[in-house]
Amino acid sequence: MKDFIAELRWRGMLQDMTPGLENHLKEGMKSAYLGIDPTADSLHIGHLVGVMTLVHFQRSGHKPMALVGGATGMIGDPSFKSVERNLLDMETLNQNINAIKTQLAKFLDFEGDQANKADLVNNYDWMAPFSFLEFIRDVGKHITVNYMMAKDSVKRRLEEGNGLSFTEFSYQLIQGYDFYYLWKNKSCSVQLGGSDQWGNIVTGAELIRKKAGGEAFALTVPLITKADGSKFGKTEGGNVWLDAEKTSPYAFYQFWLNVSDEDAGKYIRIFTTLDQESILHLENEHQEAPHLRGLQKELAKQITVMVHGQQEFELALKASSILFGKSSLEDLAALDERTFLQVFDGVPVLRLSTEQFKALENTTDLLALDGMIFNSKGEARKMIKGGGVSINKVKINDPNAEVAMPLLQEKYLLVQKGKKNYYIVKVG
RNA sequence: GGGGGAAUACCAAAGCGGCCAACUGGGACGGACUGUAAAUCCGUUGACUUAUGUCUUCACAGGUUCGAAUCCUGUUUCCCCCA
Known part of the structure; x- marks a missing residue:
């Protein structure tokens, strides 16, 4: 069993964690979950940090769980958002959930019979049958409004004066209950998430403590930044999606290839499973010959293969060399029609x-x-x-x-x- | 309410009767260089056409002039000062 925390640490993927988590994980195989709200029918690369955390968790010998928020997705997370979200209907949500499941399977091992195979759960399954009265009696009783309002994520919304509906306000309670439910029924003792989720996660741990006297842990990953200060994961065309229909494998490959020198080292640690030695080696090479951009190329290759497969990667590589390399009329003429069109x-x-x-x-x-x-x-x-x-x-x-x-x-x-x-x- | 000033192309900012489709800077877009980068340098930047031409622009509407973005009148908007 590998040291998960140490792994995240050298990769720069550790923002914050609750005390005791490190020892807890050393006790043996544990289970952790990460929540993803199905707001679109594809993940984008912003989701990838969290997903990679699950990947490392599984590689460390622990059991990862991905929670697609069929229930929470209906509510909308108010964390650090400035305006009320739109509600999605059931049909859209279900389509989104299915699409996301397929994408997650590219990263996590859901098959096989090993003890730490990944699990996929949907909080709609346990939230839907829960009546409102039951919920406020069993769950709401344990957490005070004062506690909920003290969260930065909520406080900001209140201060900005844009209003916050009761629906969105209750989001953290529902997410908190998810944690409780998984802790109780699936022995899941850790919740992972982006740094904006800290408040929500802690509410869950608090609920577990108050309701059952149990112990649960939180771990958050940092927000990914870019050296030039602009927002990570966006191009002129918008989000960079994992779905080949939304972002072609070629565009996907190009996105990573164009990462700046300053960011490449950071990203390769976060978005690939390459070990420390290989990465240091690549960085040294890059130092000596920055114009070859070996770091970016390897980064782009690793992620593209993981997301789109070897074949799509090779095609993207070919397209890149034709579009940007010193290709000539002969090179173009040598392409067969199918490849040309691709x-x-x-x-x-x-x-x-x-x-x-x-x-x-x-x-x-x-x-x-x-x-x-x-x-x-x-x-x-x-x-x-x-x-x-x-x-x-x-x-x-x-x-x-x-x-x-x-x-x-x-x-x-x-x-x-x-x-x-x-x-x-x-x-x- | 009284007095003064300003409105120019994507933005900023010159021009103050003909040489103005309008200096210059930024941005944008091209080119060279390069690592499909940064920096730098060069070009383009009202429209159509490609002749060394036509058309539409300098808040809006009129007017004076052979001729105005430039002068006059009115309208609108903005800024400043005094009350």
Whole structure:
């Protein structure tokens, strides 16, 4: 059995824990849970810190439990949120829960018969049959409103004056009861969570103490930050999701590859299961040859493989080298159609009939057609003069040149506006 | 209520009768360099077209002039000072 706390510590994943937890875990196999509210039909990388904590917990020989909040998801956690959340309906919640289950299985071992196999629970199962009267008699009695209001997370909402409904206020009580329930029925003695969950988790431990005289522990992981101060896990396109439909494996891979040097070391500790020695080794290499970005590449590889699998990773790698490497017309032409379409998955496609294509007088006409690539011919010309347009990886210099590029696979042209904007022209 | 000032393109800020589609800085977008980075340097930044052209802009509505963002009148908004 490995030392879970020590593991988190060197990885920089330990924000806070209740006293005694370290000794508690040394007694033998324990069980810990992490709650995830099914607010969307996919996890995003913000969830990953918590999930990785569970992963390390399992790797340390303990039993992890993931709790999807079918009940709490209906309420909405007010912690550090400035406005009242929207309620989700049952149907959406169930879809979300199922999607999240599938994603969790990529990280945790739910199969097999080993003692520490991961479990998935849904608090809807025990909250739904619970009547309101029973709840306030059995649970509400043990925790005072004074205690609940003293939490930072609640206090802030009260001070801001945006209001806090009773529904959201009761969230911490429900989460507290979850902890109690799992402690009582599943011998779960530890709750993990983000640092914003500290208050909620402690309420649960308090409930266990008051209601049953039991002992339970809390452990929180730090909020992930970025060296430049901007918010972690966001791109211009919004959240970085684990669902390939929402964030393509390529975009996912790119996100990690583009992590700054300062952040890469921190992230590789948190988001991969590489051991300390390997990481130090990678960091040394990175020190010596920062331009190779070995650290980012390994980080991106590890996570992409874990989330999307080896095959998707290789495709993302291929796409990256074609899009950003020194690839040439030959490289492009060498791709078979299927790979080509996969590499350029998500790139806008401009469809042209063969007649339309033949009728084009010059390159500018092509680029300004439909206003999709450029809004006007003038704009296209300017960009060409500025050296910002390539077709099939060959830079265009003359706006009036005829369209004489060979069609890839007899039907595609790859248009590049600037470095990162790709368009496909499909003829026929 | 009285007095003074300001309104300019994405933002900031020049211009004060023709040389103004409007200096300059920031931002944005391109290019070079590079690590798909940072820093730096260069270019573009009203629209359409590509001729060295047309059209629409300098709060709004009128006016004076061959000609105005620049002068006059009114309207609106904002700021400052006195009450």
